[in-house]
Amino acid sequence: MSVDTNGQSAAAMVPTSGPITREELQLASRNHAMPLEMLRWPITPVGMHYLLIHFDIPLIDPTAWRLRIGGLVDHPHEFTLAELQHRERRTLPVTMECAGNGRSRMDPRPISQPWDQGAVGTAEWTGTPLAPILREVGLAPEAVELVFTGADRGLQGGSEHAYARSLTIADAMSDDVLFAYEINGQPLPPQHGHPLRLLVPGWYGMTSVKWLQSIEAIDHTFDGYQQAVAYHFVQEPSEQGEPVKHIRPRALMVPPGIPDFMTRDRVLDAGPVLLQGRAWAGKNAISRVEVCVDGKWADAHLDPEAGHFAWRGWSFTWVAAPGNHVLSCRATDVEGNTQPLQSEWNYQGMANNAVQELSVSVTEGKHG
């Protein structure tokens, strides 16, 4: 199949140091970021969690909907939503982040959804564990992967497909992988995958397939576009590269003071300021957050952990003197992984966890 603009689209995909394109703006209007002041909330309210939606949000009748599990299994089954809701129920606070978070800060800028740094959110997801269901349907010995397919369909990279991703059997059997049907105590809204999504804590968001419709056990490595082409660390499009998987460490700060509407520049009063934010590292716990003021790093205070896969609050008191200042923060996890000071470039703009850098203007005036 072909679309008139496919050629144009492919050309527009070349990374650029030029201005933002119309296509990037269209994507930025659809794919919602979390405004960084929402880091004040330990659980992101519905409507403020980031959203990356490849195609259209489908309208699904939950009473007609079924989850089909088939392929290399002993007992193929179609689950109703009620069946899944009557199984073991678990609630997990999970920080989810888009693999492309930070993309628009790379130079040259990979052309796709032009995230700044807000493609993140933490929700309490409720659902039922996947592993017992897989044991019940009985995976055949030759099964090596499970392919999870959503109801959202479209074209990407010249290929028409329903959004689909795979996991190895071992990853899918992991204890914390859920079929989620609630977010923050409410039924999933359409934009988060109503009526059911996969939830794979610790992995970048592309893994947690929304509007889940089918699971197929296969005896080979899945070669669908979203698995084999997209979400890879490559330096040029012809490379195969390594797949993007687990969320890297990142700390973000609530921008202090008050903003200018247009520039988002910040101004605040001289004196003590409580800088605060959240830090996360996918499957790993956070062991340290540092704050940098005008080039000088110091340790921040860490709040108690809020869950194995949830971000951790931090704070730092800064005595702000009049003038212009640059603030940064940096997370380190228990394995010693930390954030780079500069973006580590790759062609698709994946997993850019370079430290946040924020310019503020401190005055003797009275603001806020």
Place this chain on the structure above:
Amino acid sequence: MSVDTNGQSAAAMVPTSGPITREELQLASRNHAMPLEMLRWPITPVGMHYLLIHFDIPLIDPTAWRLRIGGLVDHPHEFTLAELQHRERRTLPVTMECAGNGRSRMDPRPISQPWDQGAVGTAEWTGTPLAPILREVGLAPEAVELVFTGADRGLQGGSEHAYARSLTIADAMSDDVLFAYEINGQPLPPQHGHPLRLLVPGWYGMTSVKWLQSIEAIDHTFDGYQQAVAYHFVQEPSEQGEPVKHIRPRALMVPPGIPDFMTRDRVLDAGPVLLQGRAWAGKNAISRVEVCVDGKWADAHLDPEAGHFAWRGWSFTWVAAPGNHVLSCRATDVEGNTQPLQSEWNYQGMANNAVQELSVSVTEGKHG
């Protein structure tokens, strides 16, 4: 007070035919549009309703929060949230639209939040009417306007202020003006003005002040930035112009077929296609929706009205032949107001209700 970049900001505010700026992209990342496929839903789910947030979303403790009513009134009063919730309770389905919707389609493009056409949503708002409260506090005879001030504070147009708008006494006493504390049956989430917002049905969204904290009765015309400078129809910044008030007619269509991720170009199968969408006109009822296919206009079917201030569904069966086509739709209200085919330019990019134009590619292939 001054911010270093104020000069730069002012320069960047000049309308341009040039590329999207970084500042516009920052705003597009904060201010969420409703993806147009959400027109399938009669009530927009929380998280999909448009959001325009001038400054930061404030974190407000609803137990400490008070609504102060003062100025030229006989009995100044501070309301708790519980007091307001125990008064008369009303629920209204209301279509709300940002005054800047359509801005980025003007040429030259006014520089502000670069909306395409999705700055709209319809919610069921629950609250208590304003008029009885105003009668109880007793407006002084010399009061001519009420100033509604929110908790959100920042800089815009070189002025530091809390977001504030006014209404004449007559407009504020209108029967359908509410203090809203719920959306779609839930407490307002932070981004919609928690714990209380003003709701002025039929007016563009800037009127429905979020995070409402105080109401002051005054004996003159309010000259705050958001009232006297912003939200005016002007051809150049030195003009005073007419204020933007009521929502103009607009119809939008669910983009048919399936999208390309990057370009958002649409492809669909040849054959009968049910084109559908919603139309609204602020205070006025919709009397007609027309659909245009490749330059030929025809009447669409109108669904029953869904509420005096809520959008109205429409549909139109199109037999799509292979090839490229251009689709449009146009709303007309009971007073005969309709949509222009071309944008009517103004400096701030206000109320651009030019008809939607959608290019689609129809093939004999099988999609979706």
